[in-house]
Amino acid sequence: MKAYELGSQTGLESLNLTTRPDPVPGPGEAILKVRYVCLNNRDIQILEGRYGAKKAEDRIPFSEGIGEVISVGEGVSGIAIGDRATLAHFVSWIDGPFEMRYFGADLGTSLDGWMAEYVKVPAAALVKIPDVITNEKAAPLAAATLTAWHAVVEVGQVRAGDLVVALGTGGVAMAALQIAKANGAFVAITSSSDEKLEQVRKLGGDYTVNYTTRPDWAAELQRQTGGRGADIVVETGGQHTLPQSINACAVNARIVIIGVGAADGPLPNYGSIIGKNITLKGIAEGSRAMLARMVRAMEATGFAPVVDRVFEFDEAVDACRYLKSGSHLGKVLIKVS
Numbered sequence: 001m002k003a004y005e006l007g008s009q010t011g012l013e014s015l016n017l018t019t020r021p022d023p024v025p026g027p028g029e030a031i032l033k034v035r036y037v038c039l040n041n042r043d044i045q046i047l048e049g050r051y052g053a054k055k056a057e058d059r060i061p062f063s064e065g066i067g068e069v070i071s072v073g074e075g076v077s078g079i080a081i082g083d084r085a086t087l088a089h090f091v092s093w094i095d096g097p098f099e100m101r102y103f104g105a106d107l108g109t110s111l112d113g114w115m116a117e118y119v120k121v122p123a124a125a126l127v128k129i130p131d132v133i134t135n136e137k138a139a140p141l142a143a144a145t146l147t148a149w150h151a152v153v154e155v156g157q158v159r160a161g162d163l164v165v166a167l168g169t170g171g172v173a174m175a176a177l178q179i180a181k182a183n184g185a186f187v188a189i190t191s192s193s194d195e196k197l198e199q200v201r202k203l204g205g206d207y208t209v210n211y212t213t214r215p216d217w218a219a220e221l222q223r224q225t226g227g228r229g230a231d232i233v234v235e236t237g238g239q240h241t242l243p244q245s246i247n248a249c250a251v252n253a254r255i256v257i258i259g260v261g262a263a264d265g266p267l268p269n270y271g272s273i274i275g276k277n278i279t280l281k282g283i284a285e286g287s288r289a290m291l292a293r294m295v296r297a298m299e300a301t302g303f304a305p306v307v308d309r310v311f312e313f314d315e316a317v318d319a320c321r322y323l324k325s326g327s328h329l330g331k332v333l334i335k336v337s
Contacts, residue, residue: 003116004316006059009049012320015061023120025073030123032067032085034336036139036310037114039323040064040171046109047320055109063089063107064143065114065336066135069126076123084135085126086142088291089113094124095289102284115316117337127291130299140305140331141298142291144171145179148234149294150286151256152179156232160184163207165221165230165248167237169196172258174306174330176234177205179294182303188230190217196329203306218247234258256281306330313337 001022007014025031043062045051069083079085089107093099107113112120129138151172152158164180165188166173173189180187181204188207189200197208207224211217222229229250235242235257245255286294298304308328311319313336323332 001117002313003060004062005057006047006055006061007057009047009054009057012044012047012317012324014047015317015320017314017316020116023118025071025076025120025123027074028076028123029073029120030069030076030079030085030126031071032119032121033070034065034067034114034117034119035084035135036066037062037334037336038064038140038143038171039319039332039334040143041323043108044320044324051109059109060112060114060116060119061108062113062115063109064140065119066129066138066141067114067119070118072123079123079126079128083126084129084138086129086138086291087121087125087127088142088146088286088288090285090287091122091125093285093287095287098284098287115334125288127288127295129295132299133295133304136307136310136333137298137304139333140171140175140307141295143285144331145175145305146286146291146294147258147283148172148175148179149297150283150290151234151258152176152185152232153183153294153297154286154290155256155281155283156234156254158183158185158232162186162231163188163225163228163250164232164234165190165245166234167241167245169193169200169329170236171305171331172234172236174203177203178303178305180232182297182301185232188221188225190221199329216244218244221248229253232256254281256283258283308332310335 003020005016007016090102092105093102162185166176169191177187186206189205190209190211192212209217209220214220230248233245233255308330310333
């Protein structure tokens, strides 16, 4: 099979196209023919050597995608050949609260990821995708969209009429917008681009703030909402935006921290908020059970991730460059087969 490897992790050009034997399933495993891969910011950080220690150079990267089951190993049940399926990238987190050990089985970092023609995964982690959800809508579900679901629904406990604030216009923020609107909430989005904010309003955003022209964006949001403030903040900006997120909050608000952001800042151990899932609630993606609940909700309500652009398999480096440029609104996909 054709596959990409991380290589030296000194930049996006480290991504290396190679050929490997087709994988064979062992007991409890399934082989998926990959249809689409979805890029996330951490994929860029890994290629640039900025996501913890460097990974094995022959590691197949990227943690999110959609595929069709083509073979299964002994003892597999609940998933069948021909099913379309995806899985959360912490493959051993099936249900319950997060545990540190789940970092040890992470697609695209400690395990081979999606950027190949075939991927071998634990069958018990797979979630079947219903026919009403297309491959392009399913590809971004298991990382950014699941993270947004975890933040808005599982932790934020969103209710109709709540105000949800999401920072920026990346995959997590756009997924938070879709999920919050599907639950009857109001949504506010911040961005440095008036053009993107116009697109956000077309997608259902109720309040928008350009944080370049309104540096005190929390005060502007409070003004727009008549002093109401946010019930849930999906904090993707990192520790430098956290003070503003706090100022944007209403009483009893929930701030869910996702973005690691720049390494430098006033809190040298900031990453531990996410790594240890401590309150202010830091989260690390989500479990298989959360993913299954989200897919069921998506089937019922029709909400879907925003896809910005689709690249071809041999354009993987170009796709990474485009994601890094920040020109996107929503998700960037790579079509594999």
